[in-house]
Amino acid sequence: MSVRVRFAPSPTGYLHIGAARSALFNWLYARKTGGTFLLRIEDTDVQRSTDESTRSILEGLAWLGLDYDEELVFQSANADKHRAAALSLVEAGRAYRDFTPKEERSDKNVKQEIAARARLASNEGTDHRANPFRDLPPEESNRRAEAGEPFAVRLKIAREGRSRFEDAVYGLQERDYSEIEDLVLLRSDSHPLYNLSVVCDDIEMRVTDVIRGQDHLTNTHKQILIYEALTASVPRFAHLPLILAPNKAKLSKRKHGEVVSLTTYRDRGFIPAAFRNFLALLGWSSEGEGQEIMSLAELTERFTLEGVHRSPAVFNFSDADPRQWTDQKALWMNAEYIRTLPLAELLPMVRAEFESAGLWRDEYETVRGEWFAKTVDLIRERFYTLKDFSGQGRAYFSDDFEFDSGADAKNLKKEPRLKELLPALGDRLEKLETFDAPSVEAELRAFSEEAGVKAGLLINASRTALTGQAVGPSMFEVFEAVGQTRSARRLRDAASRV
């Protein structure tokens, strides 16, 4: 039977990087096995689900290059089927109506309430499965329901026995039935609940392998019980280790902000292939040689569930240090992609960045196309994100650029003589017949000798005069990239900064 996997995010916010990784692994597994990758939006929580979130999920997947097969499924559209399934379970005697009035629970303290309730129950020796309605005669149950009395539907868990399944990542999982409560399938307002909905949809979508976060590991037993009650075949499960924050806590929007959002990476100049590559290495490693830079094709070829780890991965970043706003390895990997990607693939990304920064000019793809490509190629070596092209690289493309204060101090203000030297150099260079790296170098070195200063002084001063920066590519290449007229002008203008 061919593999069918799905990614089933709930649209209650942006696409979380942990979710993005789940999507990636599902996609890789599907493509690797020649299977099918399905997408289902779990929008059953009407309160929290938003169309905007759904859009951002779709955008995020597209950005990562993860295309899905078949049509998109919205879980909310299947609510009637889920409800019917629950009711059929009542008919079959595998579930029962619970007429206990709904207990209001504040979202905030659930965890404490659960613990408190558990402590209380163990102190009093009460069995949490002792529901008075579990064995209500069907006739009475039907009668009360027909009379309009509200009820929830709970799955009837067997009193004795153990649930077990083999997780592809975590191995054999066992849990005693006594640990599992008669879980609610349908709320008293007849709203189907998560566990029921996932199972029903996965059955309907004929999902063969459920690959998802480890936070679902223990609940899997409950879901298996629902599969069995529904007499459906149980899929194979593979749980993925969680991605943790530096303090080992679960990565969350509330506590960690935008670093966990996939769109942040797109907006801050990441290359999809780089981020995807980084994500793949969180909780998974390929067998064999330690190659870490892998294309989508290579990832697909090497991906196996056996290579998935059991221990959680820490996503390392520090909000105290802007240079480490996200994981350093992710940043490094992005830089690696920027400097090694075929130029033809990089150019459109730089163009997109320029368009949003207001730096794009149509001539860059016509008469200045060659210059544009050459310049991008020249400066990409030391950039970390696409943003750097319009930031640090701004002076190559616009006269409206900032001077780095450190660069000013280090290269211009330290030597008073530069006030005369720079304009003089500008005049000399302006007279050059041919203006390219070798000719500028020859002229600048000759000039420095005549002036009796070190070439390095002029070179470094020129760098700041021409680019506003203290760092950059080989200076003579920079002169060529900036061009004769602009170079001369900027050298003269720089006198005022000395």
Add this chain to the structure above:
RNA sequence: GGCGCGUUGGUGUAGUUGGUUAACACGCCGCCCUCUCAAGGCGGAGAUCACGAGUUCGAGUCUCGUACGCGCUACCA
């Protein structure tokens, strides 16, 4: 509280069936290169493999216990 899962340098990871100085990547430090900064090359610091027992001639690798972390536990998803 109960149940489950995990624990190799700061982070991501390698460590075949237990066998010598625990490997790689990122980050950090130094040197080379050099007009700066990167890149690249070379080198270095950093891990008593969570801790404690046990099995064994020998354990990161097997067993048990402890600690710590995380997850689940809801008429949330």
